[in-house]
Amino acid sequence: MVTPDPAASIADLGEFGLIDRIAAIVGATAPGDDVLVGPGDDAAVLRVRKGHVVVSTDVMVEGRHFRRDWAEAADIGHRAAAQNLSDINAMGGRAQWLTVGLAAPADLPAQWALDFTRGFAEECAGVGAGLVGGDVSRADQVVVSVTVIGACSVSPVLRSGASAGDVVALHGRQGWAAGGLAVLGRGFRSPRVLVEAYRRPEPPYAAGPVAAEAGATSMIDISDGLLAEAGHLATASGVAIDVETSCFEIPEPLVAVGQALGADPLQFVLGGGDDHALLATFPSGSPLPDGWQRIGTVHATSADEGAPRVTVDGASYDGPTGWSHF
Amino acid sequence: MVTPDPAASIADLGEFGLIDRIAAIVGATAPGDDVLVGPGDDAAVLRVRKGHVVVSTDVMVEGRHFRRDWAEAADIGHRAAAQNLSDINAMGGRAQWLTVGLAAPADLPAQWALDFTRGFAEECAGVGAGLVGGDVSRADQVVVSVTVIGACSVSPVLRSGASAGDVVALHGRQGWAAGGLAVLGRGFRSPRVLVEAYRRPEPPYAAGPVAAEAGATSMIDISDGLLAEAGHLATASGVAIDVETSCFEIPEPLVAVGQALGADPLQFVLGGGDDHALLATFPSGSPLPDGWQRIGTVHATSADEGAPRVTVDGASYDGPTGWSHF
Known part of the structure; x- marks a missing residue:
């Protein structure tokens, strides 16, 4: 050549x-x-x-x-x-x-x-x-x-298998790429760790097959935003999902960017995409595989048809939930 | 919906x-x-x-x-x-x-x-x-x-299997879509049969698997032009291909368009793409499957390194041979 x-x-x-x-x-x-x-x-x-x-x-x-x-x-x-x-x-x-x-x-x-x-x-x-x-x-x-x-060496894990009582869990960095994108959008090039997370995400490639073997009931990767993807799982499975913010420890670089940009760093975690972390549900009581962190619970859908599919700490969330392609 | x-x-x-x-x-x-x-x-x-x-x-x-x-x-x-x-x-x-x-x-x-x-x-x-x-x-x-x-139910037919002595054969309409495109380019809408051939090609879908079972040595579909695709077969196989124009009967609609546009209708056949006809080579002496038409012969490459891979009636062809994507 x-x-x-x-x-x-x-x-x-x-x-x-x-x-x-x-x-x-x-x-x-x-x-x-x-x-x-x-x-x-x-x-x-x-x-x-x-x-x-x-x-x-x-x-x-x-x-x-x-x-x-x-x-x-x-x-x-x-x-x-x-x-x-x-x-x-x-x-x-x-x-x-x-x-x-x-x-x-x-x-x-x-x-x-x-x-x-x-x-x-x-x-x-x-x-x-x-x-x-x-x-x-x-x-x-x-x-x-x-x-x-x-x-797939075992049955593929679809979006549609979650049921009430399941544990909602996350594997991988979440919100880092969104933080990097926000920084770049303001014309900055640091914190470098966030900009690098945006430029070159590190999806937890080994975690998907392990979760499938461990009996994950539903799974999706977070491309467009955690709450948006949780919504896809909830809709496909016919359930509701509550995300508990007390489960998240906001990483220090996101805290710093939030302060610099005057933004709530939790928004990067809940609304950010592009890290390609995995979001999955597991049966209640079964131990989560290594590296998975519990972040919420699957509930039966409310009898109220207007009730949101995804709640944050039990309430509707009115911040940005993800990315729309049109 | x-x-x-x-x-x-x-x-x-x-x-x-x-x-x-x-x-x-x-x-x-x-x-x-x-x-x-x-x-x-x-x-x-x-x-x-x-x-x-x-x-x-x-x-x-x-x-x-x-x-x-x-x-x-x-x-x-x-x-x-x-x-x-x-x-x-x-x-x-x-x-x-x-x-x-x-x-x-x-x-x-x-x-x-x-x-x-x-x-x-x-x-x-x-x-x-x-x-x-x-x-x-x-x-x-x-x-x-x-x-x-x-x-594939038998081994896939690659571009690289042609050898000297093989017969070059064609299956399907060739040049019709190019004729239709030429007509549209001039702002006309007829002959309708050519315009329709451009708008909705009818590739000979059954012919590929049949050719594979009949022992085709190389095969390609004509997307970009007959001579251009013949060139791909020749290069991949390390051979030369001669296309014989006496094998072609120019379809009447192409003759008519050639007259109307002042073009040689053979150019549509030799240089036109988009019909997705099949071009293949078969061992000499083996009968061609139904619908295949002999249009030339595979030769050993010339000792002269500058010699063209594809000739028409034994000579270099200086008309358009196909479509370039850049």
């Missing part, structure tokens, strides 16, 4: 020049005997060992999900991969293969596309997954659509 | 309103016992019966791959599905499941998104495949990224 001129655009490389260079990056990191044919044919050919596969697709749009001036291309690649790998984690599965559809302006620096790919492939390799295919096209802005395929 | 106000935009429906309506359309058409969990969870859950799966991703961008004023939303949905289903056909496989990443402006009419989905799901249902997941996001223009997963 020839390193492109640092000033080359993706149009300078051309479609197939770009694909060749992406494939070279992928070939250097893609693991495994189960990829019989990787990028370069009409389709990748994969050996499936398990009877059930799980598949998920996520779209990221420049200016909406990421900004090129707020993070390096490699970070954005890590984040795009993490967001998708996390969906398989939230089923209790292990991610195996990914494809990427990349639409981008012709003047996008080729180096950006390659650094993005390198970060993406590194994040995947960290969990033993590989990039096996994709497509590129010209568009007015950068749009990245990722599909991930994984396998 | 409530039918949206005809004037509603996707922003009016909101992310989850839009997803609910898309899921309702998908639920009405998705076939099969093998979809254990469809849209609505973190990932779809699929039962895999075969040991090998094939997966492919394609990106379509408004203004580049389609125009909303040149085709109905349902047609564009059919075409987006066809383009992807065809990639599995070109491996000799049968498509089973698809996901769609849709990025679109907030003011996109909701009806457009739903009609697109309906056309997409209909095309999939026609081959027994189903839409099992996806994502939506706001963007400046419509970008559709489709991933398709399929299975």
